[in-house]
Amino acid sequence: MTRDSVLAGQVAVVTGASAGIGAATSRALAASGARVLAVGRDTSRLAAVVRACSTRSSARSLVADARSATSAAAIAGTALDAWGRIDILVCCAGILAAAGGGPAPVASLPVAHWDEVIATNLRGTYLANRAVLPTMIAQGRGQIVNVASVAGLAGHAYESAYCASKAGVIGMTEALAAEAAPHGVRVQALVPGAVDTTIWDQAGLIPRPRHMLDPERVAAAILGLLRLPDSATLGTAVMAPAAAPEQARAR
Amino acid sequence: MTALAGRVGIVTGGASGIGRATAVALAGEGAQVVVADVDRDGLDATVAAVAEVAPAGAGAYPVVADVGVEADAAGLAGAAVERYGRIDVLVAAAGILRAPGSPPRTLWATAPDEWDAVIATNLRGTFLCDRAVLDTMIGQRSGSIVNISSVSGRVGRAYDSAYCASKFGVIGLSESLREEVQQYNVRVNVVLPDAVATPFWDQNGPLPRPAAALDPARVADLIVYLVTLPEDTILLDPVIAPFRSRRRRRAPAEREEH
Numbered sequence: 001m002t003r004d005s006v007l008a009g010q011v012a013v014v015t016g017a018s019a020g021i022g023a024a025t026s027r028a029l030a031a032s033g034a035r036v037l038a039v040g041r042d043t044s045r046l047a048a049v050v051r052a053c054s055t056r057s058s059a060r061s062l063v064a065d066a067r068s069a070t071s072a073a074a075i076a077g078t079a080l081d082a083w084g085r086i087d088i089l090v091c092c093a094g095i096l097a098a099a100g101g102g103p104a105p106v107a108s109l110p111v112a113h114w115d116e117v118i119a120t121n122l123r124g125t126y127l128a129n130r131a132v133l134p135t136m137i138a139q140g141r142g143q144i145v146n147v148a149s150v151a152g153l154a155g156h157a158y159e160s161a162y163c164a165s166k167a168g169v170i171g172m173t174e175a176l177a178a179e180a181a182p183h184g185v186r187v188q189a190l191v192p193g194a195v196d197t198t199i200w201d202q203a204g205l206i207p208r209p210r211h212m213l214d215p216e217r218v219a220a221a222i223l224g225l226l227r228l229p230d231s232a233t234l235g236t237a238v239m240a241p242a243a244a245p246e247q248a249r250a251r
Numbered sequence: 252m253t254a255l256a257g258r259v260g261i262v263t264g265g266a267s268g269i270g271r272a273t274a275v276a277l278a279g280e281g282a283q284v285v286v287a288d289v290d291r292d293g294l295d296a297t298v299a300a301v302a303e304v305a306p307a308g309a310g311a312y313p314v315v316a317d318v319g320v321e322a323d324a325a326g327l328a329g330a331a332v333e334r335y336g337r338i339d340v341l342v343a344a345a346g347i348l349r350a351p352g353s354p355p356r357t358l359w360a361t362a363p364d365e366w367d368a369v370i371a372t373n374l375r376g377t378f379l380c381d382r383a384v385l386d387t388m389i390g391q392r393s394g395s396i397v398n399i400s401s402v403s404g405r406v407g408r409a410y411d412s413a414y415c416a417s418k419f420g421v422i423g424l425s426e427s428l429r430e431e432v433q434q435y436n437v438r439v440n441v442v443l444p445d446a447v448a449t450p451f452w453d454q455n456g457p458l459p460r461p462a463a464a465l466d467p468a469r470v471a472d473l474i475v476y477l478v479t480l481p482e483d484t485i486l487l488d489p490v491i492a493p494f495r496s497r498r499r500r501r502a503p504a505e506r507e508e509h
Contacts (some may be wrong), residue, residue: 106382106427118374123367154426155430156426158431164378168420169416171407171417171420172407174415180358
């Protein structure tokens with residue numbers, strides 16, 4: 001990817017940036033000339049992402065937990081202090097299961113594990129969106145891409161909290177898109193099928209799908225959403241491996 | 252009118268609206284119904300309404316419970332089992348449109364505690380109550396769960412971000428759970444009502460009420476139908492709407508291009 005006139009110089013915040021879709025999106029944004037604040041929980045992996053970004057553009061890292069409102073405020077504050085504006089937020093922070101947990105039926109899923117998944121994936125997305133919106137509205141301009149999942153279109157066994165959280169992200173994104181549009185802020189959701197990332201380490205005995213998207217392909221789709229002309233939105237865009245189009249179906 | 256004679260139901264949100272109408276309808280078909288809500292007075296009124304229609308051997312037993320509290324949800328299932336020995340039906344109707352006293356707000360004006368209140372009751376509460384009855388239903392190798400989502404669980408709308416997120420989540424949860432427990436002959440339904448004429452709309456403050464709203468008894472009729480279907484059949488994610496609604500909300504797949 002090369003610097004492009006649409007994204008060059010824009011200030012982008014990426015959550016979940018230390019791995020997977022978030023890391024790939026951070027690198028792709030930097031390669032397009034955007035200034036990137038990479039936010040994640042893993043200090044060393046985050047540093048590696050920022051090093052990669054810094055060869056192409058200006059990049060910073062912030063170690064923060066998506067579940068905390070204080071962190072969300074710090075995320076917005078850090079971007080503003082560094083660059084004075086926030087043009088883009090891409091919310092990639094997400095977990096499949098609680099730390100130490102794994103796939104489990106509702107009947108035996110510990111409540112604390114449910115809470116951890118909802119707190120990270122759904123509440124964390126709400127908090128990060130909420131934190132950047134006053135800035136974007138004041139600018140009269142900005143855009144957000146929330147990463148959901150096809151698991152939010154059709155629930156499946158043993159991942160109830162993940163499915164509920166990702167369905168919730170789609171509902172929240174649709175509501176916010178309508179609220180923010182009059183202020184010049186575009187909010188979209190990318191709804192990928194299976195992606196080949198470390199999230200599958202949390203999948204226990206659930207077999208990995210035979211066909212998965214590379215995180216780089218998903219990042220390219222996110223940049224595609226961000227590069228859309230101001231006059232258009234894809235709303236919630238579903239993406240699946242070409243070899244497995246059935247992943248894109250709601251049921 | 253005794254399709255549910257000898258059956259035991261739990262209805263959350265039983266102090267008003269869809270929950271009260273459902274408690275009346277289930278008991279009218281002969282079921283013993285444990286009705287739960289945070290509103291004690293409303294529960295008493297539901298018990299009185301049930302007494303008017305319930306045949307012998309049917310009735311309502313009130314339990315004050317907050318569905319978003321794990322111990323309350325567990326206590327609800329415990330009360331049903333202790334009192335009636337089984338649980339055949341759970342109708343998870345407890346839901347709020349927004350945090351008590353909060354006006355409609357944009358997402359960026361919605362404080363975390365306002366967001367949390369809606370998610371706690373609507374999404375976490377449904378999870379906790381579903382989870383609380385599963386041991387019993389799985390042990391029985393029978394049972395019907397009816398989770399109440401909304402047309403706002405299919406299409407997000409402005410000023411209701413937490414509500415929409417919660418109701419989308421209820422559909423995701425229900426679909427996951429359905430796949431997990433079908434092997435135990437436990438049926439998980441999710442119903443998506445359009446506007447229903449209930450006190451729920453009081454939470455919208457000065458905003459106009461929907462032009463057309465269903466009698467909650469119609470939703471209760473549908474729920475009775477779902478839980479009395481032959482065991483080999485399920486109605487997937489039915490949307491129930493006022494027939495003459497001018498602006499019927501459509502599923503995303505049916506949306507037109509604007």
